[in-house]
Amino acid sequence: MRTVGALEARKTPGSLLELIEMGEDIVITRHGKPMARLVALVEEIDRKARARAAGKRLLERAKGQSLGGISIKELIEDGRR
Structure with missing residues (x-):
């Protein structure tokens, strides 16, 4: 990731776009x-x-999974104890 100052970014926007097109991220x-x-x-x-x-x-992996009859509310309350 390349870092440039705001002044440089204002002076050379074309060269920054070329770098971005080549896949480089730029932080101003x-x-x-x-x-x-x-x-x-x-x-x-x-x-x-x-x-x-x-x-x-x-979500696909979670289908068919169960908590063994325990509700989410019970798990939350158990965690607060």
């Missing part, structure tokens, strides 16, 4: 503090799709 800082992160949009969409797929897999 102001006075040394991170203010923004630039990532390729395709990568962000891919992350969301992978997260949704993982959630679906978890």
Whole structure:
């Protein structure tokens, strides 16, 4: 992950876009503090799709599973004791 200052980011937006297209993430800082992160949009969409797929897999694995007749409420109350 590359870090650039806000002034540099304003002066060279074209070169930043080229780096992003090559798959590099860029953090923009102001006075040394991170203010923004630039990532390729395709990568962000891919992350969301992978997260949704993982959630679906978890739900599929949970089907048919039981707590042996114990309710969630009973588990919560037991945990408070």
